[in-house]
Amino acid sequence: MAASRVHARLFGVLGDPVDHSLSPAMQNAAFAAARLPHLYLRYRVAPPALEEALADARRLRMGGLNLTVPLKETALPLCDVLTAEARRIGAVNTLLFRGDRLVGDNTDGRGFLRALGDRVRLGGAHTVLIGAGGSARAVGAALVHAGCGRITVANRTPGRGEQLAARLATLGCPDTRAISLAGLAGGDPLADAALVVNTTPLGLGGARLALRHGASPPRCLFIDLVYGTQPTPFLAAAVRAGRATLDGGPMLLHQGALAFETWTGRRAPLAAMARALSDAGLVLTQPRAARSVRARRPPRP
Ligand SMILES: NC(=O)c1ccc[n+]([C@@H]2O[C@H](COP(=O)([O-])OP(=O)(O)OC[C@H]3O[C@@H](n4cnc5c(N)ncnc54)[C@H](OP(=O)(O)O)[C@@H]3O)[C@@H](O)[C@H]2O)c1
Structure with missing residues (x-):
């Protein structure tokens, strides 16, 4: 027509x-x-x-x-x-x-995966997912679909983090776990992470997450779903640690x-x-x- x-x-x-x-x-x-x-x-x-x-x-x-x-x-x-x-x-x-x-x-x-492109090889990889709300569920489901081997969910309200980890296991992720936000600060969960995704709206107000970006492998990619004219503190700290970053604009x-x-x-x-x-x-x-x-x-x- x-x-x-x-x-x-x-x-x-x-x-x-x-x-x-x-x-x-x-x-x-x-x-x-x-x-x-x-x-x-x-x-x-x-x-x-x-x-x-x-x-x-x-x-x-x-x-x-x-x-x-x-x-x-x-x-x-x-x-x-x-x-x-x-x-x-x-x-x-x-x-x-x-x-x-x-x-x-x-x-x-699907928008998240397209935005990610081929930056990270997801098959068998470990992702740290910060937040357990609606966008974390979407990103988590996409990561499971793409073959992520392990997903660690870090959330403010522990019960919601545990629910999301259980849901992602049901969707087929072979290894999921839930930790507290405080559990991120020590850096251990990041040690073998290929991807760290912040799905909280914290960056909108310029607030920070306690996180040791440098504890991740040098090729780890940091993503913040928040988008804007300036990098969020989460992404700015990743850049200072020499890590690659992506904000929410492409998604x-x-x-x-x-x-x-x-x-x-x-x-x-x-x-x-x-x-x-x-x-x-x-x-x-x-x-x-x-x-x-x-x-x-x-x-x-
Ligand atoms: N780029 C894109 O295309 C795209 C798409 C979707 C969403 N987003 C953005 O993603 C963000 C989240 O959206 P959503 O739909 O997932 O929201 P949501 O369902 O309300 O979930 C928000 C999550 O962030 C956590 N959170 C909120 N405030 C916090 C704080 N002060 N400290 C620590 N954790 C906090 C919540 O923890 P609790 O469980 O403890 O409450 C929850 O896990 C928004 O900024 C949205 O604009 C972007």
């Missing part, structure tokens, strides 16, 4: 808070680059209002939605169908309207690209999406991938 005959649809991200979200800039740039007449907006929705908001979205025949904090788990029982990925992770970040059915998917884990890009592809059935115009994030002030610390992405040529009218 010619692009000009595609009906304009409304898309959006729901969350609370949501004003900081860069998804509208990224998705509207993607629609423009793909010559689609759609519009993506942000909507502040608290958990008790989600059911009503989804009913409204259905009535308005919206094209699709993203969910951010704190709605990703609230949405689970509100979906008619969950993809295998959303079930594995236990959270929903992307919603599709398929006829009368609301389908819940999750692109965070934001790739989880958004996967959502775009799910909604539209088209390849995401990654270069245009990355440019929109850069224009919004984000430093995409992914030079190799940035060189390899190509904007998809829009279909001829």
Whole structure:
């Protein structure tokens, strides 16, 4: 079908808070680059209002939605169908309207793996996962899928860390354990880590984690899911210790690209999406991938 005959649809991200979200800039740039007449907006929705908001979205025949904090788990029982990925992770970040059915998917884990690229050989590797919330579940499930041999979960609330470690074992990780955040400070858990992923929002406020980055092997990669214009203290300390780092920008890009592809059935115009994030002030610390992405040529009218 010619692009000009595609009906304009409304898309959006729901969350609370949501004003900081860069998804509208990224998705509207993607629609423009793909010559689609759609519009993506942000909507502040608290958990008790989600059911009503989804009913409204259905009535308005919206094209699709993203969910951010704190709605990703609230949405689970509100979906008619969950993809295998959303079930594995236990959270929903992307919603599709398929006829009368609301389908819940999750692109965070796959977005994380795409952002990681081939930086780390994950097969049999040891990962230290800091945090045990929704994004830790997505990253953990992705790491298990990629063949990680051992995952150590370090979390503030020990019970949640233990629950996540048990869940990742159920998903197929041969060796999982849970430790306290204080257990990280000594450095022992990092001794053979190939990857250390901070999934807590601590870096948003510039707060620090007590961690001896230098206790990790020299080739260990440190990732913070928080993204912004400045490195978080967690990543800044890794750089000082001479370790490679990656912030949350590339994951934001790739989880958004996967959502775009799910909604539209088209390849995401990654270069245009990355440019929109850069224009919004984000430093995409992914030079190799940035060189390899190509904007998809829009279909001829
Ligand atoms: N780059 C991306 O594409 C992307 C995607 C998803 C999420 N994120 C970012 O990842 C972060 C976490 O999101 P989420 O959905 O996982 O949130 P969440 O479900 O609320 O989980 C937050 C986790 O951080 C821990 N935590 C919170 N405050 C802490 C503190 N002051 N000290 C120590 N631990 C603390 C919590 O520990 P307790 O269990 O003890 O409460 C919990 O394990 C957010 O900043 C979000 O923006 C980025």
